[in-house]
Amino acid sequence: MKIVSVVGARPQFIKAALVSKKVRELGMNEILVHTGQHYDFNMSDVFFEELDLPRPDSNLGIGSGSHGEQTGKMLIEVEKVLLKEKPDMVLVYGDTNSTLAGALASVKLHIPVAHIEAGLRSFNKRMPEEINRVLTDHIADILFTPTEVAVKNLENEGIKKGVYNVGDVMFDISLEIAKIIDVKTILLKFGLENKNYILATIHRADNTDIRENLENILEAFKEISSKYKIFFPVHPRTKNALIGFNLMNSIPNNLVLSEPVSYKEMVALEQGAKLIVTDSGGVQKEAYFFKVPCVTVREETEWVELVEAKWNKLTGVNKEKIIKSVFEELDRKQYPEWIDFYGGGKASERIVRILVNGSK
Numbered sequence: 001m002k003i004v005s006v007v008g009a010r011p012q013f014i015k016a017a018l019v020s021k022k023v024r025e026l027g028m029n030e031i032l033v034h035t036g037q038h039y040d041f042n043m044s045d046v047f048f049e050e051l052d053l054p055r056p057d058s059n060l061g062i063g064s065g066s067h068g069e070q071t072g073k074m075l076i077e078v079e080k081v082l083l084k085e086k087p088d089m090v091l092v093y094g095d096t097n098s099t100l101a102g103a104l105a106s107v108k109l110h111i112p113v114a115h116i117e118a119g120l121r122s123f124n125k126r127m128p129e130e131i132n133r134v135l136t137d138h139i140a141d142i143l144f145t146p147t148e149v150a151v152k153n154l155e156n157e158g159i160k161k162g163v164y165n166v167g168d169v170m171f172d173i174s175l176e177i178a179k180i181i182d183v184k185t186i187l188l189k190f191g192l193e194n195k196n197y198i199l200a201t202i203h204r205a206d207n208t209d210i211r212e213n214l215e216n217i218l219e220a221f222k223e224i225s226s227k228y229k230i231f232f233p234v235h236p237r238t239k240n241a242l243i244g245f246n247l248m249n250s251i252p253n254n255l256v257l258s259e260p261v262s263y264k265e266m267v268a269l270e271q272g273a274k275l276i277v278t279d280s281g282g283v284q285k286e287a288y289f290f291k292v293p294c295v296t297v298r299e300e301t302e303w304v305e306l307v308e309a310k311w312n313k314l315t316g317v318n319k320e321k322i323i324k325s326v327f328e329e330l331d332r333k334q335y336p337e338w339i340d341f342y343g344g345g346k347a348s349e350r351i352v353r354i355l356v357n358g359s360k
Contacts, residue, residue, distance in 0.1 A: 004087040008035030008098030017051035018348035035098040036061040074101030095133035103136045118143035119150025120302040166350040167343010186268035199273040203235035213317040220322035225254040233258045
């Protein structure tokens with residue numbers, strides 16, 4: 001069986017790591033295509049090194065651009081690869097422009113599509129990711145969901161055929177990485193003490209591209225950092241926005257801005273944090289994987305089970321609400337029972353088993 005796997009952004013490299021390894025171990029012919037959506041070293045190359053992910057067979061080098069321009073260029077270039085390789089199946093991950101381009105190019109050539117992390121919904125169509133994931137789910141032949149909630153979302157849209165609830169591949173890789181990293185050494189590198197800092201990540205377009213939203217988040221961070229150190233690895237989009245809106249001039253010492261970190265470093269930072277503040281879907285989950293409370297600066301989340309379990313709190317971009325929620329979470333003495341929503345670290349095994357059985 002010949003598979004083309006399409007990746008292009010940081011979360012996809014992480015998700016592809018174990019699946020790609022197991023696909024190749026079973027003797028399937030995999031062609032790994034990197035669209036070039038993320039091209040900064042710590043957003044891309046470092047993941048191939050750290051996660052032992054095979055180097056891409058094809059790097060399309062698309063780079064940045066508007067959503068339409070980027071997706072269109074990817075569609076053209078992915079189609080060329082598919083026409084050359086003639087795979088039996090195309091594997092796409094998550095909800096980026098790379099995901100949608102890979103799925104569209106495949107379906108137009110009548111090549112079956114398998115979507116890993118299918119069925120997620122924020123129900124916010126302002127998010128490009130929501131459009132990408134909905135369209136991809138409706139054209140995919142095989143849908144690998146991470147949770148029961150995702151299965152129900154698909155059922156509500158009339159998608160019942162080819163759906164497999166396998167668990168979350170990010171849980172798999174997080175558990176693998178957690179076994180091999182030295183948290184103490186990594187925290188020391190960044191001048192941090194275990195359980196004595198807040199980890200923050202902000203990158204969503206609604207939070208970075210709208211000055212008022214980014215300013216509210218930054219003002220909340222400034223106030224929180226007067227009492228608690230915040231470590232803030234800054235996404236390239238966020239850095240550009242901070243500079244463009246002239247918001248870099250008044251960063252207090254206890255709000256520590258950093259360049260993007262590697263995945264192993266991120267896992268260590270998540271494990272060592274007292275609290276995580278984020279707008280990232282992946283980081284929300286990773287906080288839960290490591291039993292760290294999370295405040296999410298969005299109005300909605302795809303991971304509703306974490307909010308219902310009271311491990312994640314949604315605040316939107318209201319400054320006062322962010323501050324209040326952070327200090328409430330820091331003051332909590334006890335958290336509810338930790339439940340494994342995400343497949344016990346066996347999702348990648350289940351995915352590959354289904355792909356193999358389906359190819360016979």
